[in-house]
Structures are given as C-alpha cells and as structure tokens.
Amino acid sequence: MRERHVRGRGRRTWWRRGGARPLGAAARAGIVTAALCAVAAPPGGYAAAAGAQDSYAFDPAGRSVTGATGTAGAPRLEPGRTYRDSLPGGGSLTYRLDLTAAESAYAPVTAVPPAGTTGNATDGIRVSLEDTRGTRCSTASALFGAGLSARPVTALGQRQTGRSLCQGAGTYYLRVERLSAGGSASGTASSAPRWDLEIAPVTEPGLAAAGPTTAPPDQDSASPEPLAGDPRDRTGGAGFTSARPLGQGVWRTGITPGDTLFYKVPVDWGRQMHAVAELDASTSGHGYVGGALNLSLYSPVRGYVDGASLGYTGTRRSAALEPLPPVEYANRYAVLTGENAVRFAGDYYLVLHLSEKMADTFGTGPFHVTLRVRVGGQAHDGPRYAGRPEPGDVFTVTEQDRQAAVTGDTGGGGIAMRALAVGGIGTGTALLLVLGGWTVAARRAHTRVSAQKPTA
Template sequence: MVTRHNYRLRGRAGALSAVLCVTAAALGAAAPGAWAAGEPRPYRTAEDAKKVTGTSSSADAPKVAPGLFTDRIEPGEEKYYALDLDASSDVHITATGIPDPGTRITFRDGLKVTLQNTDGDRCDQGTTKGSGDTAFPLSAHAARLMGDPAGETCRTKGPYLVHVVREEGDNSDPSSWPLELSVMEEPGLKGAVPAPRPGAEEETDDNNTRPAVPSSAARTRKGGTGFNDARALGDGVWKDRLRPGETRYFRVPVDWGQRLYARVEVPNSARQDDTGSTFLPHGFRMNVYNPARSPLYNEDFRSYDGDGAEFDRYSNPVRYENRFLDLDTVSGTRFAGWYYVAVTVGPDMVKPFPDGTPVTLRIAVKGHPRPAPSYDGDAAAAGFGVDGQDREMAEKGLTEAQADDNATLRTFGWVGVGAGTALLLVLAAWLLLARRSAKAQLPAQVPVQMPAQAPVPPAAQPWDRPQR
C-alpha cells in the first residue's frame, strides 16, 4: 500500500541499515548524489523507486502499481505501462522528465501522459512544455476520477494503460532523459460525491486578494533537487542560493480548507556600467505542484533587469469537490497534503550573480483546517492529508529522508531505553537468585564448643614470698 508523505513508509530500509547509514555519515562517508562544486545539482530520483522499461507496444507493457518507478525516454519516443485499477479508487499518475541542467529545451519540448482503457478510450491526458530555453524537470499529470461525469468509460475494475510521449521540436536536446513515474491511489468516498461549490472558479489566483506578505527575519533553507528530497517549509521567510540553471524544490503542508501563498524574490545586482544592458528575458521561474505532483500553473520564465524582481501565487482553498472544475488552477487543489514550490534560475543569471543567485521565499498558509472528507479508506496514509508530524517537519525544515531517520533514531532510543531497563531487571533478578542459591547451599550451622580454659592461679601475696 502507498503510504503518506510521498509514500513515507514505502520500502523503508530496516532499522539496522538506517543506523549503519547514520554511522557512515558520522564517519565522513560521502553523501549520495554529491555534485561538483559550482555546477547545478541534477534531479535525484527516489532511491527506492523500481526500475521498469516501458514498451512501444501496449501488448507487452510492464506493470506498474501505486508507488514510484524510473525509466528513460528518448526524443520522440513513446512508452506504455500497464496498470490494474479497482472500481472505487481515484488514481493519479504523474510523469516527470528530467533533462540535464544547463541543456537547452524549448517550448516545443515536453511530455504528454495519457491514462486509457484497453479499448483505447482516453480517461485523462496531461501535457507540459519547456520554457525559456532552459532545462528544468517537466511534470505532466493524468487522473481517473470516479465521480467525474465525463469519465464513465473508465470507472470499471480491470486493466488500463499509461501512455507517455516525449515531444520534441527543432534543435531539441538529443540526449535520453531519466523518467520518473508516480502512481498514487486515493480512496473513494463514503456516500455521494459533493457537487462543485458555487463561486469556486472565481477564487483563482488572478481574482484573489493577496494576504499580508510574511516579513519575519529570513532563515536559510537549502532546497532539494526534486520531489523526493524537497525541503519542508512552514510560514515565514526563507532564503537560498541557486547555481545558474539549477532548480530547487520546497514543500509545504496545506490542509483541507487552507490555501497556499508563495512568493519568490530576487534582489538587485551590483551595478556594472561597463557591461551594457542587464536585461535577461529568462531570469527565474517558480511553479506550484499539488501532492500528486501535478503542476497548478503553466508558468513561463520571468525577466530580470538588475533592479530586483518578484513573483507570487495564491492558490484556491483546498476542497475535494474542486476536482470536477475545468480550470487546472482550481481542480489541482483537490486534496490536502504536501504542496511543492519549485524555483529555477536561468543560466544567464551567472552574469549578475557569479557566485549563485540569492532567492527569498515568503510562505504563508491561510485559513483554518477543515475536517477531511469521509473517505472509505486511509487517505492520509496514501499521501492526501496533513497531521502534526507534517507540521513538525515543516517547522524543523526536514526532508523526507531526514524525517525517516529521526523516526528510526527515536525508535532506537526507545528500544535502547527499554532494553536497558530490561537488562537492569534481569541483572537484579539474577543477583537475587544467586544470593538465594548460595544461601541454600550453606551447611547447617553447628554450635562450636570452645576448649575449657585452665584455672588462673591467684596472684601471689606479700606474705607468700619466701623469707631470706
């Protein structure tokens, strides 16, 4: 079963392995995925993702299931994967293509993912495109929603197909891309599916009145390379420094009824009058993704002219019934959980910021948490919900792996306390038994007769002395 927090419990290593890893780190072992200084860090796929090889024909497509899978895809190539579905759950599939940082991708490059039944009927389709002649991870999403009135042909139990196509344009990146496939299964509801709320489509980013921008002291939080190692953030002001062409990911817990405000800022650069124009058409980019890794917006790069720049987004309130609305910006906010904020800086930003581009993120989660819908199953365990541990992770700025390590160490701590207590009890019992055994083996005590002493003669008197 898929577990919460981006499959929090999926394929966890044993406690002993975790301790060995911690020990290796303490001894100075190199961290996995280490990258040369000054170069943009590439996206890190999940360490426990299963490797599959999609096929060009649906006839012999490899099976996938709730979890994470990795493959590779060439320009213009298409891949098929087989998926068995029940007749009650919603399913969410996201394909993420990963070009090398620093390569050139255009608005013609992209990914398309389609979920279809074996008769060829399309259940859903999602596409994503490049932007700014700059490489960054491209995520496309498709879903099977049981309450969707337009999806009657995809409600039955049985085999389905996931079809992924890498679209290419002129002068596209010729290299093979790593491909990460995320499959999440969301339980159905008990009872009727709620109808969309009137006016929900008017609560979009364009119509929202922005909340007060967080203004606390900025704290440093280094973002992750992708969804799997995204750094948790809570309300506040956070800063990081990105290498040219790099993308960094952060995640924020957003509960039912809440909405996410995210703002990225790039400061002004030092004046260099002899370098000509400082205008860069492809300066930086920010996008927001929901817990199923589906992008909420189709974002372009923002220009930068040296005087500083900022960009923000304010999501719709998270409601189950949003999923049946037409706008992606609204339908994407259809479940609670970890929402992701990805920031990319263009390669040309090395000109104003040769030591890396400093960025500031201002994050605010607005609204009071609402009760979760009446799921017929544990939606939070499947990754669709927020709990106290999530908020603690956001407060401490933990990645998923760090949270798992902390949980393992806490478990070992309690095991150690318990083992120590048990050992003391065993030692006390052993000592008590040893004393009793020794006492039982002693011979019966016999009274010891002291030897009779000779009578002591009386002291001589003066008159008893012999006379001379």
C-alpha cells in the same frame, strides 16, 4: 510585466484574509542515508541519462522499469511505489495500471534532461492516460518555457471517477512522449540523449458516503499582501522526495543558473496557501533574461497547480502565484486548472528554477531568492474515504509535518529505510553499515574534543 503560464481560460481570484555529545537522530539518519545510498542504487535495467543525477535527486527507493513501445507488453505500475526509466529521443513509452471502479488514479511523470542539454521553450514531455479502447482520460504537457533552460519537468496522467469517460475497473495505459521544438515526439531525433524518468503513481479511494458533486461557491476578494519580516535561511532539495519542508514565513536561499530547488508545504483540509518568489538585484552584468526565475506549485500527487516567471534586468524582481481557494474535496469539480488541483490535503510542492541563461549575462552566482509563503484558513477534518489511498499518507498532514515545516527536518531516516528495503541489502549488512558509521562519527567527535582539551 510579469510573465505567466498561458491558461486558455479566464481566471478568478480567491482569498480569505486571515564535551563530545551523542549523535542526534538527524545525524544518525544522515549516516544511514549516506551509507545506504553508496551501496543501494536502484537495480539496473534503465539506461541512465548522463549527468541526470547531478540535476535531480531521484527517490532512492525507486524501482527499475522498462516501458514498452506500445500497449503489448507494457509493464504494470503498482500505486504507492516509485519507478525509474529513461525516455529515448524519439517515440514514446507505455506502462499499465490496473484500477478498480471506485478509485481515482494519478500518475505523475518527471523527466530529467542530462546536464548540458540545450533548452527550447517547447521542449518537454506529454503524458496521457488511456483505457483499453484508446479513449484518453487525460492529457498534460510540461515544457521548459520562456527561460529556454533545460530542467526537470513534471506532467500528470489521471483517471477521475464520476466522469463520463474512462470509468469502470480494468486496465489503463500511461503513455509518455518526448516533445521537441517542433511540438511532437515524431519531430525529436531518435539519436538525442535519453531523459531519465521518475514515475510515482497514486490512487485515491472513493468516499464512504455520498459527498458534494459541485465546486464550492466563488469567494472573490483581493490578493493577499506578501508576508513581511526578516528571512530565515532554508536551502531546497533536489527532487520531490528530498523536498525541504517549509511553513508560513519568509525564507531565503541561494541558487545558481540551471539549478532547480524543491520545497514542500503541508496544507491541511480547509487551509490555503500563497507564495511569492523575489530574485535579488545582481552586483554584476547588464542586459535582459526572459523567464529568468520560474516558480511552480504542484499538488500532493505532483499535479501542476500554478506557476509564474519573471524577466530580469539585474534589479530586484518578484513573481507571485495566483490566489487559490482553500483545499477542499469538492474543488475537483471546478473548471479552472488551479482550483481543480487543490482537491487534497498533503504536501504542496514549490519548485524554483533559475535559467542557465543567467550565467551568460549576470555571472554564475549564486543569486539570492526570497520566498514569502502564507498559509491561511481554518483547518478541518477531511472526507471519510471508503478505503486506503496508496501511498497511505499522501493526503495526510501530521503534527510531525507541521514541526518539520518550522525546523526544515527532512526525515532522512525514513528515506534510508526505504532504500534498504528496495535495494535488497541484507539486514546484517545494513546493521554493520549503520554501526560502523556511528563508530566512525563517534571517534571523530572524540578526537575533536581531545584536541581541544588544554594540556597540563
């Protein structure tokens, strides 16, 4: 039987069928990124959890921030930027968002346990957003789950306009708590290792003209058949920022126990996606691992959409997401979480995690996973916003995004330039790094070609 996240409400299914060469841009971007990452680590201030860098690729442009223990002195987060902090074993951290009356706000928090952390099913984080009177606009938790395997977990705090609570312009507070096996932050020992945090707040402006205020009508039908065909290799990224682009197709990757891989699928207004993950049979070992492979889907604001996991006995198994409705602005008025979450166009993130418990029973791998991704429906223009979201491209799908989904290009040059801007490296220094990298690469290429030339 397939293991799934517990919803607490009934489900409805939705689907509509339907010689030496010059260095290329990707190579140059790789050199720039490598050089900048070596010298442009985020400014100090947070206490980095030991080993966290090994399991998650933080945004190289992330700014250091230190959360407060309460609302007094809570640092302000600016939408459109990414922040880093670390969460202690006990207590909580609080941050501030200043919002207008017309904009919705989304504040995803990713917590990264250090390498070697022992995982319990109910370990994780809780994220809430509150107004100045202490009214909770939203609360969400993210837990390790049945795999009993420590991994990056993401929960979303949000304030949506048009609701009865948390309306109006003013200050709102984002609170992040550690959850232990006891189910609360207070049950977590203060001496426990800190978990690194990545916080990426987003704002969404209101509409320029009045739009629908109810969810689209039901479109119940059968679940889609998984795509067939020969898989193409596509390794995953190690974080949201470095997520590898995927489009419709059959994809294959290797994954080792304890690893988490990130992919992003561009989904435009009116389109819908579905995904199935298959874990190949093992060539060694015998036994059973619960929650061996976890497949999660997150929205463009990193909000949880849906997830599935599978138990493993060494034979080939699959885990499939529930069918989802087409991406529409009005989905925000749906009651069910998954339907409500597919409210924007943009990059939807597929996240794979292989339980570290697999190593005890079936060896260290790598294990092969096949991803079958279907993107259907008819694209159409999106809503006309009255302002600009932050970041500006978060709800946009471009032709470049569609091409990257085919080629797998991550666009590393943009990340490198953001690291340059935030890291405070001077333009002249950066230019020397870039030119030096290109020179070294060119000399190596020339050496290889010279070595291959026949001698007289």
